[in-house]
Amino acid sequence: QVQLVESGGGVVQPGRSLRLSCATSGFNFRPYALHWVRQAPNKGLEWVAMIWSDGITKFYADSVKGRFTVARDNSKSTLSLQMNNLRAEDTAMYYCTRDPHGSGWAFDFWGQGALVTVSS
């Protein structure tokens, strides 16, 4: 069955870095666009970043542009999110999710999330 499993969350001080990973299985990884979506405490869902199947085309939310970098390894079926210069407002549950081609940016399977807490 389709699985996406995030790892790498934790507590980090403001200004420091953290790298999230998403291990996937149960589907053909290569054709899918992949996304990161987050939810801050008591807030709604917020899209963070996207990487196309080509591994080159990437888009970011303005709130993370220049600080976060999304990448994928098609040989290992994994997605990553490198988060630099973290701020308190980056505290959130981070979900990785997949986007079938032609679905209109619909996210049909999600991981269970990785919690990132930015605090001194």
Added chain:
Amino acid sequence: QSVLTQPPSASGTPGQGVTISCSGGSSNIGTYTVNWYQHIPGTAPKLLIYLDNLRPSGVPDRISGSKSGTSASLAISGLHSEDEADYYCSSWDDSLNAVLFGGGTRLTVL
């Protein structure tokens, strides 16, 4: 404040129907399709509707989506207690080059 606007709350009694709206603009809903998600806190969000009005396998037909112009709606009929959750619309925005989510609507089944 989200570019896609949803009412913060909605409610209904078991068996009733409810509609949740999502209002956007020409750079998002007016041009691109809308998706809807159900999110129960502590669990992964679930896709309910994609491409405006299509249901993934396993989503019951008492849940439906529609779109007109720059607004979309999610309708749930025959409410069950397990429908109590947060509901989000989403769409691509070509002026921001970003996926947008609405602010979310908390549905309470009274």
